[in-house]
Amino acid sequence: MAAPVQRRALWAEGLLLVAICAFCIFPFYWMVTTSLKTQVVALESPPVWVFTPTLANYWEVLFEDKVGVSLINSIIVAVCTTTLAVVLGTPAAYALARFEFRGKQDLWFWFITNRFVSPVVLAFPVFLISRELGLRDTHLALILMYLTFTLPIVIWICTDQFRSIPRELDEAALLEGASQWRIFRSICLPLAMPGVAVSSILSFIFSWNELLFAYILAPKAAKTAPAMAVTFMEGYDVPYGKIMATSTLIVIPVLIFALIASKHLVRGLTMGAVK
Amino acid sequence: WSLEEAAKPYAGTEIEVLFLDRPGYNAAIKMLPEFEAATGIKVNYTTVPYENALGEQVRDFAAGGDLDVALIDLVWIGNFAENGWLVPSETFINNAELADPELDMADFFPLVLDAFGSWNGVNYGLPFDNYSGLLFYNRCMLEAAGFDKPPATWQEVMDTYGPALTKDGKYAYALQSKRNETQSADSFARFLWPFGGSFLNAEFKSNLNSPESQAGLQFRQDLMKFMPEGIVAYDHAETVNAFAQGDVAMITEWSAFYSTVVSPETSKVADCVEIAPEPTGPAGRKPALGGFSLAVAAQADEAEQAAGWLFIQWVTSKAKAGQYLEMGGVPARQSAYADPALAETYKFIPALVESWKEGVPEFRPRFAEWPAITEIVQEWGTKMMLGEVSIDEGAKTIGEKMEAVLAEAGYYDGKKPLAQ
Amino acid sequence: MTAHVRRKTILAFLGPAVAALVLVGIAPLLYAVWKSLHNFNLTKQAQTKFVGLENYAAVLTDPVFWQAMGRTATLFFISVPIQIALGLLIAIVLHRPGLTVFKTLTRLSLVLPMATTYAVVGLLAQVMLNQKYGVINQMLGWVGIDPVNFIGDPTNAFIGVIIWDIWQWTPFVALVLLAGLSTVPPEIEEAAQLETKSQWLVLRYVQLPFLIPSLVAVLILRTADTLKLFDMPFTMTRGGPGSATEFIAVLIERVGNRQFDIGMASAQAIIMLALTIFLARLYIRFFYREVN
Amino acid sequence: MAEVKLVGVDKFYGSQQALHGVSLDIADGEFVVFVGPSGCGKSTLLRSIAGLESISGGTVSIGGQDVTGRAPSERDVAMVFQSYALYPHMTVRENMDFGMKINGFAPADRERRIAEAARVLQLEPYLDRKPSQLSGGQRQRVAIGRAIVKQPKVFLFDEPLSNLDAKLRVQMRVELEALHSELRATMIYVTHDQVEAMTMADKIVVLNAGRVEQVGSPMELYHHPRTEFVAGFIGAPSMNFLDIRSEGGRIACGETVIGTAAPVPGAVRLGIRPEHVGLVAAGSGDMGGKVVLRETLGGDAYLYVRTEAGQVVVRAEGDTALDHGAEVGLSFPANRVHLFGADGVTLSSGGVAA
Amino acid sequence: MAEVKLVGVDKFYGSQQALHGVSLDIADGEFVVFVGPSGCGKSTLLRSIAGLESISGGTVSIGGQDVTGRAPSERDVAMVFQSYALYPHMTVRENMDFGMKINGFAPADRERRIAEAARVLQLEPYLDRKPSQLSGGQRQRVAIGRAIVKQPKVFLFDEPLSNLDAKLRVQMRVELEALHSELRATMIYVTHDQVEAMTMADKIVVLNAGRVEQVGSPMELYHHPRTEFVAGFIGAPSMNFLDIRSEGGRIACGETVIGTAAPVPGAVRLGIRPEHVGLVAAGSGDMGGKVVLRETLGGDAYLYVRTEAGQVVVRAEGDTALDHGAEVGLSFPANRVHLFGADGVTLSSGGVAA
Ligand SMILES: Nc1ncnc2c1ncn2[C@@H]1O[C@H](COP(=O)(O)OP(=O)(O)OP(=O)(O)O)[C@@H](O)[C@H]1O
Ligand SMILES: Nc1ncnc2c1ncn2[C@@H]1O[C@H](COP(=O)(O)OP(=O)(O)OP(=O)(O)O)[C@@H](O)[C@H]1O
Ligand SMILES: [Mg+2]
């Protein structure tokens, strides 16, 4: 396309790209470097760019402050809820994309609506219910609650993906004697992978980063990493190095997960089939 | 009586307790293994941010959760007690199997015991993590400006220390005023009492528009010219840091920050730090009073209650007070400070002891409505400082809202005694 | 195709998801609705009583609620257009051919802000915006601007929240729009290129109509998230200074979790939910007419 | 035993009727082609046979059994789609294997059938490729292979060659014919392409607006179209149609009286194919005209001749000297002339009353 | 003044070269058709002229001006895409108007041009419809209309008819030809379709693997292909090729000595088109064979004759009596025979040395 790719235009574009990258990365960079500073260096005014890095903060949060445990909690919760959302959400998305039945639009909308419900609304009732059921401070309570926002995302994105798969593939399989379930599992699901991947990343990110449910429902044993990060903030001194070290530790798994799946990121985000 | 004996029936009992990330708790955590080894009782502590501690406990109690030992801020005691969430300490003191003969309630600073642990004359909790407001000052800066001693009165701060120390990007004073409990407890109340003001009058109506209260609040407003810009965003951490970085000459902060400002790891001015009691106002010193007691939760079962009491009794005991102090905690035991040599190591001790003699327990009202009222004070107190409302108007608004809360609670129609 | 799908099959596909959401979504919501009809304060459970719609009346006449709503709306109307504009710019740049490696890197870096824990963003904001030791003020200093008191000044704090909201969500918007751009058939873009050199005209007249579904998705998500915005302002400013950054979710959290007035908080939250659903319906109705 | 029988098949989409009482008999082993203009219902009819559309009325029987209510998989048919509908994430082998696997065929049997199909279709080298790594023609063969391994009673093809380029189309056409003679299965084939229809079909079904217009062998349709529609549809370029008047024992076309064609009562239109119009010297023949355009295709040329009765296309030798502007005479051999009534029904073809 | 001149155009995709030094001269008002097998670079070449692809080497001039570095919109060309690329959200009128509007034409002028184009293309009734409400043929005309209103120097068409059905294709082809004679603009047209290429082109460019194989009028290419590739590509069905040996003054094909063809040194292959093979009684002619398949298309039939030198396709009358199994004799008229060397270059065509 665009034949006369003039040098100057390319330069401008390159500069713009660098600016975008810098915009995105700089705060992250600052977070990581702050995590390598001692408290005195971190609070230096004006801020210092060159300093002797120390891993002490990491050491401290990982081995003294149970951040390691909370990271594991976070991983358990995020992985389980994402898996559950995909397992429950993709068949529903397939049904919404492929079957005709009354009230389909409303059902779709209802699914999506759950994404709008603020945790502030649900947190307390859920707190009481989970106590009744003995689920308080368990991973399960969080996993279930996180479905309120992961399931809509999966359904939203995947419905769209399923719609973009030619119906003829379904029909071909139907003629071969495949059941609907089989068609879904063997034909459509593999082809909807970009959507599944993206909705998984987003589900993972959203549930990984969730704070409100986490601190109300999982105060101790199941405490997740973000809840852990804000714990430090409320000490009488604010240990920025520790907070940023924790933050870095929190962000890294998401990042790895997101980067792995980023190939699908764009293809899967065509959230266009809203009707 | 021995701890081991008393604990025998409860070996293996686990008790749940809430801690904060503060020096006093870290000290207790270091002491825990000794207790656990002696008793076989397991203490499961959860560290939460102060901001969440109240909510955490309220939800736990409301839902009949598993907390066995309550952590009570001075302002929560009324709330907790009125809801019947706590077990009066009488229950245990009268139980010879559990009560340590050495308990010696009289050894606690009476003001502290009363303020942190008691409600309506009934004692529930034993003071554990105790603070008093102190004046931390940077001797080097003061000397450089020609002062050889800290200010004794707020008026001096305003008239001489302020102008002399505020220059070259340095400030004379910083008052933590962030919009949370800091605003109401550390900032707002700090300038009410020394000037003769108070939140409520005898009829439980707002006293904020009394001339004394107004004078105090106005004084705070005027003093802002000697404080760093954006003081309303300063929480304890920012304030302490400003002092530790040498940008501010004086702060009025909790005793608990002592270790922070004198440690070279966290402070550039460690060698210059000196401590004095807070300056006095027209109505006297009336320093800020704060701290936490530990009490046994009513929702715990019998074994947990007993084990909880044993822990509370042990960790606040006379015998452990010295060790607690050494590890960074601040005990409320008078006996702990008897040794004059201690004042050499812990410069804050004289000021602390002095302020605990002059404090007001109702520095902040301690009744069940405080959580609602503090939110009002936080909002309008910061608005006042920001100049969004005048002192007079702000005080009036707080007063009205506060009275509405109290009316709702039934103080005005005689349903409730006017207790603090 | 539609011929042989039995009800049982449909049910089997949809049932689990519906059941799960009813369980975790609807049940607590109904409980919240029920509580919103009560005077219910956790610390005063003895005084709990049924009050009908009184809480709703109180909320709807409470200036604090409306101020928070107003603030939230202000945030939305300032930051979302900026996010969309910047996102679109980024999407367009990434959509253009050439500099492939560079663009892949950029796309990867877009994931960073999205993936950063929201609560952490608030903390990071505190560190970076601090008047004294904040790096942003240092950088402003390099270009000769005096240090700005971001956290302590009401207006600046609000601006701070906007900046960070933009930082965090622009990449997401950009990725959604990029996906939307990829749905424009290449020939159609080329047909337009034969008519004009101007990127802007191509965008305005040819690409934009294809982007409408993506834009609606962005609007819906951003509306929901703005109304839910809690973690970041909470950790950054706690709603302060004053009430400068007390957005609606921060307010509700304060009423529910700090004043323990669950009845009132539930009423507020339900009003907010109704509003969100109304807005989402509106977007879908209004914008989708244009496409079909 | 794999005959297909449709009786009075109706199909409604909402209130729109796509098929109007279609009845058809297709014998075992026959190669039947459905043709008709776009939207006439060819695909709908094919899909109704497959069971992919539920019909609104009538019955479908396959191999003597009424399958009207049965699911597609229970009808023992295989379908090749226009877009092939290969499973993109499976290799060629897996594509062919899928149906057998889910129907629980024995592995040895599956392997044997795949090997056999791959041999017939010359797909052996590609068995482990994914469809995206194949050319159009190869994909097409995989789609056929997927159908073959099922060994169905009936093969259904919906425009299977339309995505291929001209050369490949010819090649695939020949392969399909060979396949048909090898398998001797019943095949139903939908196409837009004249050449395909004419060369492959045992029987052509011409559809028009959801109705069967005519059923017959290609030559039957070519020589004896039952309606003007069929006459115009079969043959390329299409038949020339001229408005005529049948007056007192003579046929008049415009001002000219055409002697050759015997008058038939009620005839209002005369049809003659370009390849049947005789080119004679100007002034002689049945009609005169002027060449307005010559299209040369190499071996043949088409002359567009303007006559007073309208434009007539005439096929000539590729090296004809006649060109734009030449005056020519046209002759209409009586045995090549078709006459149609006002209702579009053929009255006579090649001088023989229909 | 709208001549198009390409000099040594190269195009690389990564390391793969899609165009190899293509040079072409296209005169003002000429109708040029690009043909060639799939993937040979037709589209790439067309898009390079439009400026939609930046070329890696060489120059493109339009109307005497070097436009190599210019943006597509500055080249004054209009393109009709295979998929039409109509703006789906605009009405027909808006589609046509778009280019003029954004280029700031006066409203009156715009209206006039649209009206004119709509008249020429008979689109008046559809001006306010969206593309989705139009049939394929109508969409195609809108795409052309969008090109016309621009009044460009050069029209570019990339397989514009390939999505239409056969009937519509013929119709649109004629319309395009009429348009060309009316506008007299330079038109460059890519197609897969033999008939289109032969009938529409003033000049055909045969591309093969990114290189120009031959440029010439349709008849030149038909009668005098410069290479075996062109000979095989032009004409449908394709030319028959037979391996020969040129031995001591005789041409031998298999075991048979073919007398008619004069031997040419170096010739290794003989080509003759199906329409030029003579059918004679068995035993006579140049070669004998047996009919293995008859494909009847109505007016014509193609006989597939198996000979000892390979299969030869022969065109016969549609009503020929010869069928499967018949023994026939084939004659190769000397003036229709082409001979090719080992390198694929034509040595003689119709007895005339190339
Ligand atoms: N799902 C559908 N809903 C409504 N109408 C339909 C549907 N499918 C087809 N039709 C209509 O039914 C008629 C027959 O369509 P069908 O697809 O069978 O035509 P066709 O002969 O295959 O055409 P083509 O040659 O274009 O493929 C058309 O008028 C079409 O518009
Ligand atoms: N964007 C591209 N990237 C890499 N290779 C390409 C690209 N576009 C085309 N090619 C290659 O360039 C060659 C020429 O392609 P082009 O599309 O011009 O062929 P074509 O003659 O138009 O074929 P068709 O008849 O199938 O349309 C092909 O080998 C093709 O694979
Ligand atoms: Mg069809």
Ligand SMILES: [Mg+2]
């Ligand atoms: Mg092409």
